[in-house]
Amino acid sequence: MNTRFKRLLAASLTAATLVGSLAACGTGAGNSKDGANGELTLWTHNAGNPDELGAIQSIVDAYNQSQSKVKIKVQAFPQDSYNDSVVAAASANKLPCIVDIDGPNVPNWAWSKYLAPLNLSVDLSANLPSTLGKWNGQTYSVGYYDVALAMLARASDLKAAGVRIATADNPWTKDEFNGALAALKKLGKWDAPLDLGTAGTGEWLPYAYSPFLQSFGGDLINRSDFQSADGALNGDKAVEWANWFHGLIADGYAAQKSGKDSTADFLNNKSAIVYTGSWAADKARTALGDDLVVMPSVDLGNGPKIGGGSWQWGVTTGCKNPEAAMDYLSFSLKPENIAAVAKATGTIPATDAAAALVPGYEPTGKNRPFLDFSKKSAVLRPETPAYPFIATEFGKAAQDIISGADPKQALDKAVKNIDANIKSNNGYKN
Amino acid sequence: MATTLESARPRTRVRSSSPSPRRVRGIGGWIVRILLGVVFAFPLLFMFVSSLKPDQQIFGDLSSIAAFLPVGNLSLDNYGAVFDRVPAARFLVNSIGISAVTVVLGVLINSLAAFALSRMKVRGKGVILTLIIATLIVPFETLALPLVWWVNQLPWLDLNGFSLSLTTGWLDTYQVQILPFVANAFSIYLFHQYFESIPKELDEAARVDGASWFKIYRKIVMPLSGPAIATVSILTFLPAWNSYLWPLMVVQSEELRPVMIGVQYFFQLNVSWGEVMAYSSMITLPVVALFIAFQRSFVNSIASSGVKG
Structure with a gap:
């Protein structure tokens, strides 16, 4: 072997050994230290959302001023990539003490031992059920607000088509809805009168479309034991939903691929009805004024349904000062704090006490319909650690159905994959 | 002989009223290049121009060539935001x-x-x-x-x-x-x-x-x-x-x-x-x-x- 090459090899081995030795000398590699030195980090998904981030920061500032034992520090991440950041941090044992989390993911994060059960000094029984994240009989997260799906339309368009305005007490039936779409299409003003947000991806797909399935009588999984989707996601009711859903596209009532921003398209008169969430209401009201009507989702047989559960807060298992984290969360749940966040975000306050502090949520308030929809129609996404996988499979099936795949085959495939995943994870039991 | 033939060709081309195949190919090549340039440049142009327009106008202009032109209500407000x-x-x-x-x-x-x-x-x-x-x-x-x-x-x-x-x-x-x-x-x-x-x-x-x-x-x-x-x-x-x-x-x-x-x-x-x-x-x-x-x-x-x- 060449002498110079030998020297190079020896030097490389020495360097590698040195690096290994230095690593071994390190301070407890990989263990989360958050909370150990009196500073607790709080992660939120609100980077780029100054209104909500500002409200959260105000609560944190108020808490930091209210006591001198610990300090909470806010780190904000962009929403679309927030979960990836959390998963990466968890793999490196670098999670902060306090995290916010999308409600349907709570059971998975609890099962993965990212989250510890909450032990708060406030009574959570007054909260909207959809603002609590539960799994295995324990509460792991609590939110300041929920959001609600609705149908936004122009009163003038409905009147021109001879269609009545649906209300929370008297929603459209399936036949009425189909008739309304036919009448609106007949006006000839839009290529497709209904915007279902079919360009949406990720969590939008189960959040938006599984309530239709549930209104037909199907579901994402058998909720008795959360061990199989067979019969719930591919039974007669589910196939009926899938045929109806595809029919909306095939009949030209909804676009196979809507625009990226459904609210903007609706305001630009590219659709007559947009199926969206309460977050779009303020923008639409500003643009359309009194012509805007906010209607509940359609009753497709089992009453109108909408997805429940939005962003919530939890405490991580690795936190070195969980008492302080719980104390902060208890502090943050004061009605005035919940109201401040709801005002900043245009969301539905989690408690009646907070709702009383937010203009628009009085019985005749402009935002009251959303609170009513949430109370009457919200269905939690299945509270199982399998939910992220179920959501992905349902999303793929929904997109396939929109694209014209055989509904039964698409649903069977989703069921097969979901059941296999649950089985391979030993039923997601402890 | 070769020189004679070479020198004769241009005279023939000058007299001809229709463009030569080589010239047609040259023009065709330029057209293809210009089209490719346009295809690659227009998204960038759209991006820069739209950055100067309010949201409503961006969507309003989408159905016409105005989407690529700095026309209408232009400002640097988006950059400030x-x-x-x-x-x-x-x-x-x-x-x-x-x-x-x-x-x-x-x-x-x-x-x-x-x-x-x-x-x-x-x-x-x-x-x-x-x-x-x-x-x-x-x-x-x-x-x-x-x-x-x-x-x-x-x-x-x-x-x-x-x-x-x-x-x-x-x-x-x-x-x-x-x-x-x-x-x-x-x-x-x-x-x-x-x-x-x-x-x-x-x-x-x-x-x-x-x-x-x-x-x-x-x-x-x-x-x-x-x-x-x-x-x-x-x-x-x-x-x-x-x-x-x-x-x-x-x-x-x-x-x-x-x-x-x-x-x-x-x-x-x-x-x-x-x-x-x-x-x-x-x-x-x-x-x-x-x-x-x-x-x-x-x-x-x-x-x-x-x-x-």
């Missing part, structure tokens, strides 16, 4: 720093590796080069999570005032965004191919004169490798500048984030497309400027190394 939503200046500085250091270290380390493989007598260097090139087929996504674990185990010397302390874990630092991407198989290959085209007689003559390997690398090979350096610089700069997944996984502090993470700040429930276009324009300009500055070297090196992109 960008700075309210994102610490854009900080992100830009971070990305410039991260990309610049990655490029400088990348050129140095990869050219040294390529020089050793091209010039030094190393047993099995063909196998080594093959193994290096083989790593190109492994997609980064499959390495990302294990790499997170690894960088979290690595030691670092922290400078606190005048004292050095040993820490563990590179997460949430600048170095974690730079060092894993310095060594690059494609850059080594590119340098290696270019070095192979430089006559070995030059460094043999230098060896006779007593030059060391490093002197040959520094004084002979590298000064002759301008196009390769430019190409590697651009090919290292672009992924460093566009890096998204990795910083997303390893950087938690806002003050350390690069520009691409900032794009996600705009995708809230109600998207302001004017702001998206303004931010996109801001982060695209450095890349366009870099390409314009180095385009001749870039094209030369791509052509000479047989790399088709």
Whole structure:
């Protein structure tokens, strides 16, 4: 072997050994230290959302001023990539003490031992059920607000088509809805009168479309034991939903691929009805004024349904000062704090006490319909650690159905994959 | 005879009323090039123009050529709003720093590796080069999570005032965004191919004169490798500048984030497309400027190394 090459090899081995030795000398590699030195980090998904981030920061500032034992520090991440950041941090044992989390993911994060059960000094029984994240009989997260799906339309368009305005007490039936779409299409003003947000991806797909399935009588999984989707996601009711859903596209009532921003398209008169969430209401009201009507989702047989559960807060298992984290969360749940966040975000306050502090949520308030929809129609996404996988499979099936795949085959495939995943994870039991 | 025939051809062409096939091909070539230019330039043009318009107008103009023209209600409001939503200046500085250091270290380390493989007598260097090139087929996504674990185990010397302390874990630092991407198989290959085209007689003559390997690398090979350096610089700069997944996984502090993470700040429930276009324009300009500055070297090196992109 060449002498110079030998020297190079020896030097490389020495360097590698040195690096290994230095690593071994390190301070407890990989263990989360958050909370150990009196500073607790709080992660939120609100980077780029100054209104909500500002409200959260105000609560944190108020808490930091209210006591001198610990300090909470806010780190904000962009929403679309927030979960990836959390998963990466968890793999490196670098999670902060306090995290916010999308409600349907709570059971998975609890099962993965990212989250510890909450032990708060406030009574959570007054909260909207959809603002609590539960799994295995324990509460792991609590939110300041929920959001609600609705149908936004122009009163003038409905009147021109001879269609009545649906209300929370008297929603459209399936036949009425189909008739309304036919009448609106007949006006000839839009290529497709209904915007279902079919360009949406990720969590939008189960959040938006599984309530239709549930209104037909199907579901994402058998909720008795959360061990199989067979019969719930591919039974007669589910196939009926899938045929109806595809029919909306095939009949030209909804676009196979809507625009990226459904609210903007609706305001630009590219659709007559947009199926969206309460977050779009303020923008639409500003643009359309009194012509805007906010209607509940359609009753497709089992009453109108909408997805429940939005962003919530939890405490991580690795936190070195969980008492302080719980104390902060208890502090943050004061009605005035919940109201401040709801005002900043245009969301539905989690408690009646907070709702009383937010203009628009009085019985005749402009935002009251959303609170009513949430109370009457919200269905939690299945509270199982399998939910992220179920959501992905349902999303793929929904997109396939929109694209014209055989509904039964698409649903069977989703069921097969979901059941296999649950089985391979030993039923997601402890 | 040949001269006579050649000289007769132009006269025939001048007299002819219809254009020659060669001229038609030339015009056709230009039309194709212009069309391709338009296809590639219009998205950029749309981006810059839309960054000056309010949201309503962006959507209103979509159905006409006005979408590509600076007409209507133009202002810099979207650029102002960008700075309210994102610490854009900080992100830009971070990305410039991260990309610049990655490029400088990348050129140095990869050219040294390529020089050793091209010039030094190393047993099995063909196998080594093959193994290096083989790593190109492994997609980064499959390495990302294990790499997170690894960088979290690595030691670092922290400078606190005048004292050095040993820490563990590179997460949430600048170095974690730079060092894993310095060594690059494609850059080594590119340098290696270019070095192979430089006559070995030059460094043999230098060896006779007593030059060391490093002197040959520094004084002979590298000064002759301008196009390769430019190409590697651009090919290292672009992924460093566009890096998204990795910083997303390893950087938690806002003050350390690069520009691409900032794009996600705009995708809230109600998207302001004017702001998206303004931010996109801001982060695209450095890349366009870099390409314009180095385009001749870039094209030369791509052509000479047989790399088709």
